[in-house]
Amino acid sequence: MLNQRALKILIAYFSWRGATAKVAARLLNDAAGHKVTILRASPKKDREYWQWLILSFFPGSYVDIDLGLLDVSKYDLILMGSPKWTVSCPPFNRLLKSLRGTAGKRVGYFMTYGGFDAERYVRASLRALESLKMEPIGSLAVKRVLTEGPGYLPMVDGFWKHLQDEI
Numbered sequence: 001m002l003n004q005r006a007l008k009i010l011i012a013y014f015s016w017r018g019a020t021a022k023v024a025a026r027l028l029n030d031a032a033g034h035k036v037t038i039l040r041a042s043p044k045k046d047r048e049y050w051q052w053l054i055l056s057f058f059p060g061s062y063v064d065i066d067l068g069l070l071d072v073s074k075y076d077l078i079l080m081g082s083p084k085w086t087v088s089c090p091p092f093n094r095l096l097k098s099l100r101g102t103a104g105k106r107v108g109y110f111m112t113y114g115g116f117d118a119e120r121y122v123r124a125s126l127r128a129l130e131s132l133k134m135e136p137i138g139s140l141a142v143k144r145v146l147t148e149g150p151g152y153l154p155m156v157d158g159f160w161k162h163l164q165d166e167i
C-alpha cells in the first residue's frame with residue numbers, strides 16, 4: 001500500500017488573513033513522517049479588502065504572486081488550499097496557472113470560508129483542478145470561525161485520514 005511508505009507531498013496554498021494557513025499547518029503536522037514541501041503563495045502587491053472583493057467577482061481573474069512555475073510531477077499527493085472569495089480567488093487562480101506536470105496527479109483541496117455558498121465553491125475549485133487533468137481524491141471546507149479555536153483540528157485530521165485511505 002502506498003501509504004505505508006513515505007510519500008512526497010506538496011502543500012501549496014494561498015491565505016490572505018491566516019485561516020487557510022492554519023489548516024495548511026495542521027495538514028503539515030498530520031503528514032509528519034512523509035516528505036512534505038509546503039508553499040504559501042502571496043500576491044506581489046497586496047490590496048485593500050474592497051479591491052480584492054471586486055477582483056473576486058471575475059471568474060478566473062488572477063494577479064502576480066511571489067512563486068514562479070511549480071513542477072509538481074515528482075509528488076505523490078498535492079494539497080491545494082484557498083479561502084473562498086465570492087466567485088474566484090485571484091492569487092489562488094495564479095497559483096493554479098503556475099502548476100506544471102499536473103496530469104494524473106492526485107490532489108486534495110481545502111478551503112476556508114466565512115459562512116455561505118461553500119459547496120458550490122468547492123465543486124468549482126475541483127473542476128478547475130480537473131481541468132489541469134489532476135485527480136481530486138478529497139476536499140475539505142472549514143468555516144473560518146472554527147479556525148479561531150480548536151474546532152477545525154478534528155476536521156483536518158479526518159480529511160487527512162480520508163486522503164490516506166484514498167491514496
Ligand SMILES: Cc1cc2nc3c(=O)[nH]c(=O)nc-3n(C[C@H](O)[C@H](O)[C@H](O)COP(=O)(O)O)c2cc1C
Pocket residue numbers: 014015016017018019020021049052053056082083084085086087112113114115116117118143144
Ligand atoms: C474578497 C473576499 C471575498 C470573500 N467572499 C466570501 C464568500 O463569498 N463567502 C464566504 O463564505 N466567505 C467569503 N469571504 C471570507 C473568507 O472566505 C474567509 O474569511 C476565509 O476563511 C479567509 O481565509 P484566509 O484567512 O486564509 O484569508 C471572503 C473574504 C474576502 C477577503
